[in-house]
Amino acid sequence: MVFRQLAMAAAALAATAQAVPASAYLFWVQPSFSGGPVNGDEPGLGLAMPKATPAELKAHLLWNMRAGLNVAALQCQFSPILFTVPNYNDLLAKNAVELNGAYKALEGYFKRTSAKTWQKALDQYTTKTYNGFSTMHAQLGFCETAAAIGREARKLNKGQLTQLATNRMREFRNSLVPVGDMMHARRYIQIPAEQVPSMDKQCWDRKERLKPQCAVGRWSMAGSGGSTAS
DSSP: OHHHHHHHHHHHHHHHHHHSOTTOSSOSSOOOOOOOOOOSOSTTSSSOOTTOOHHHHHHHHHHHHHHHHHHHHHHOTTOGGGOHHHHHHHHHHHSHHHHHHHHHHHHHHHHHHHGGGHHHHHHHHHHHHHHTTOOSTTHHHHHHHHHHHHHHHHHSOTTOHHHHHHHHHHHHHHTTSOOOOGGGOOOOOOOOOOOOOOOOGGGBOTTSEEOGGGOOGGGOOSSSSOEEOO
16 A cells, blocks of 8 residues: 555656656746846846947846856856856857957946946946846746756857847846745635524524524525524
């Protein structure tokens, strides 16, 4: 009997595992953080970039994604299977030209908008961007998403990293919101309240039968003989 129960439990666990996407490592059922492509000036994507050109906004997106993947390489080492460190190292090595171009575009933006204090403004921008990806309560979702973005980045050819940032930065930011495993998602079930007859002595006869005038719900009776309380 015990062996049968163990076998049934193992079969149930295997069935659950098969239903989980192969890309999910930290969840049984991964939350959805999906979001559409962005331009870079939408709220919630990072620091505001007033008067930024389209090229500067793209650089802003790419630099934010790079910063997020850098933070993930540091924060997500508790799960080596995510490969956040090798993914990030590969991104730096393979996309140095594109990343340097983004940094120069940001440097130009702050020189244009902050004049003599541009270096301080750029440093503050960099620090705040990094800090914006630091999380504790949303760590699992953030690390899972960073790993997925890092894996996709490794498949891309040189020069395609900015487009990846455009496509997935909304998702990356969404992953910073604490969400639990969807296997344990809250479900609200409305159960109608049971109608219970009055316990007043006037509603019951000497044989503890409910009087017709006090009958409610399933306690209602067609006859007048009364119903015995159970």
